[in-house]
Amino acid sequence: MCKIFYILTLVMSIVGGAAAQDSPITIVIHGGAGAMAPGRYTQEQEAAFKAKLTEALELGYSVLDGGGTALDAIQAAITTMEDSPLFNAGKGAVFTAEGKNELDASIMDGATKNAGAITGATRVKNPIKLARAVMENSKHVMFAGAGAESFAKSQGLELVPRSYFHTDERWNAYKRALKAEEAEKESALPHDYKYGTVGAVALDRNGNLAAGTSTGGMTLKRFGRVGDAPIIGAGTFADNASCAVSATGHGEYFIRLTIARDICAQVEYAGKTVADAANDVIHHRLQDLGGDGGVIVLGADGDYAMTFNTAGMFRGVKREGESVSVAIYEN
Ligand code: ASP
Numbered sequence: 001m002c003k004i005f006y007i008l009t010l011v012m013s014i015v016g017g018a019a020a021q022d023s024p025i026t027i028v029i030h031g032g033a034g035a036m037a038p039g040r041y042t043q044e045q046e047a048a049f050k051a052k053l054t055e056a057l058e059l060g061y062s063v064l065d066g067g068g069t070a071l072d073a074i075q076a077a078i079t080t081m082e083d084s085p086l087f088n089a090g091k092g093a094v095f096t097a098e099g100k101n102e103l104d105a106s107i108m109d110g111a112t113k114n115a116g117a118i119t120g121a122t123r124v125k126n127p128i129k130l131a132r133a134v135m136e137n138s139k140h141v142m143f144a145g146a147g148a149e150s151f152a153k154s155q156g157l158e159l160v161p162r163s164y165f166h167t168d169e170r171w172n173a174y175k176r177a178l179k180a181e182e183a184e185k186e187s188a189l190p191h192d193y194k195y196g197t198v199g200a201v202a203l204d205r206n207g208n209l210a211a212g213t214s215t216g217g218m219t220l221k222r223f224g225r226v227g228d229a230p231i232i233g234a235g236t237f238a239d240n241a242s243c244a245v246s247a248t249g250h251g252e253y254f255i256r257l258t259i260a261r262d263i264c265a266q267v268e269y270a271g272k273t274v275a276d277a278a279n280d281v282i283h284h285r286l287q288d289l290g291g292d293g294g295v296i297v298l299g300a301d302g303d304y305a306m307t308f309n310t311a312g313m314f315r316g317v318k319r320e321g322e323s324v325s326v327a328i329y330e331n
Contacts (some may be wrong), residue, residue, distance in 0.1 A: 022299050029060070029081070029201075030306070032197050034195045034240045036328055051111025052084050052087075053081075053315070056076075058078050060200060067208070078198055082125075083125075086195055089196070089198040090165070094173070096215075096220065100162070101118075105131040106118075106229060106230045107132050107135055109208070114135050117142040117231070119226045120224055126136075126158065130143075132295070133152070145224070151203065169198065181220060192299060196215075197213070199246025199248065209244040213248075214229065228252075233253070234259060243300065245263050247295045249292055250293055253290070255290075267270040273303060274298065276301075292309050315328075
């Protein structure tokens with residue numbers, strides 16, 4: 001009797017395991033949401049954004065296709081976007097009110113619910129790698145400022161001079177924002193504000209989910225402001241029991257609404273699809289509070305959503321058996 005029970009349990013566990021692995025390996029990325037209405041960019045600029053999104057997706061997908069983990073896949077995709085001046089993360093980070101670059105990032109492993117995050121880093125070339133090192137090589141979840149940088153040094157991560165993060169485009173945007181603020185033309189965000197945070201979520205062959213987000217934050221941020229990107233549950237969340245989320249948008253709203261966790265909680269507790277949960281949180285809860293932005297969401301079954309209440313969101317997906325798909329505007 002005991003033997004039969006054992007065999008039954010074994011068969012059920014194999015079937016259960018196979019079900020997870022049957023979900024198509026998938027990676028979904030974003031490069032920020034915002035006022036990207038058609039006409040904002042030239043055709044060449046659109047092509048450059050799409051080419052970089054495609055490169056990041058293909059690299060991340062190749063990791064999954066080679067049997068790599070969801071964590072390695074999202075790190076590869078995010079690093080590619082951090083190294084590009086096109087996005088507000090790593091090389092293309094926006095400037096603070098003092099004319100500096102302060103970087104935030106976080107990562108979460110859906111299999112273990114381990115997480116790592118950093119905020120206010122100024123010399124780490126790839127903040128997502130530092131967030132991962134915090135997760136894997138420390139007893140803690142989040143390091144800030146100088147401490148985060150000391151830890152980066154101890155981990156042998158690449159540090160760069162602060163000037164590495166300077167790009168003329170972001171500097172000019174900073175100058176314009178400063179002028180508008182001085183002239184008190186803008187009490188809130190400019191109407192054409194573009195969030196450029198990058199993020200990725202992935203599902204690997206073992207059925208494990210992971211999520212990561214990296215950003216320079218928001219132009220003219222001051223007093224050590226911390227946005228949602230490094231806050232687990234706000235800008236990033238992953239749990240194999242529900243879903244993986246990376247967010248972009250007005251961080252203060254995303255923190256107040258614990259957006260990433262709320263989406264996964266709706267999937268886990270209310271049995272919603274990832275699309276329905278994302279729709280409720282972005283188009284109702286966030287919208288009603290007056291916030292804007294978007295999310296990418298990936299479920300353990302490979303179901304995904306890319307949802308935003310702004311004019312556009314740089315985004316893309318590559319799923320097993322399907323070709324790469326990237327987009328900027330609503331349709
Ligand atoms: N969410 C980021 C922040 O508030 C900004 C962005 O999405 O670009 O720091």
